Amino acid sequence: MLAPDSVGRTFAGADSISITQSEIDAFAAVIGETDSSVAPPTFTIRISLDQFQSILTKPEIGLDWSRLVHGDQKFEIFAPVKAGDSVRCSATIESYRVAAGNEIVSVRSDLHRGEELVISSWSTLVVRA
């Protein structure tokens, strides 16, 4: 169960995540995108989900990642990321409820490049009963 006092709070993730051309190329190749001068619109899920896993599974927050399914996803892209960018990612737990034993967590990821907010994304994560 998620610790109730974590709802509404923002947690810092890694302060410097480097985005490489080879990561963008690999992601672009899977979807058949040949222009990898900027990252495809959903590329940063790779950063957000990884940061969510390390932040939300901390014992003081307590999300069970092993029974997780992804319910929905939304991105707001202010500026696409590209190779050479260094970003930091925070996780804000916006809401939490339990329905039929399933835990439903809505969490926002804010990716900053320096002082600039480049991408916000919202994920609904469901821990199955």
Place this chain on the structure above:
Amino acid sequence: MISVGTALPEEIVYLDRALLKAYADASGDQNPIHQNEEFALSVGLPNVIAHGMLTMALVGKYLTDWSGGSNSVKEFGARFIKPVIVPAGEKVDLTINATVIEVNGDEIKLDLVATSAGIKVLGMAKAVVIKK
């Protein structure tokens, strides 16, 4: 002329196990439900299923092919309502189409529909793009 109600051409892309493995490696999401049939069955799934985010990434490619590249997307969201089921040795379809639902200056809002084997897999799938 793009206006409310304009329909984008339908496209079909195909998914197979190799694509799921490639997406797992490219995204870092190595959840075995997307690669290991025995594991998928053990947790009550009908078979190996595609990552919801792979489906969304492929719909994103459909979107950016139309709008003019990866830097043309402002907003993009979807609900994962049904899994894309990917049996071994098969290629399964992801059939994508879209309709313009709002035009605000150079921003175009689209309603996206994605089905696999005739079943709608994304719900509330919408995007805002600036068409280049």
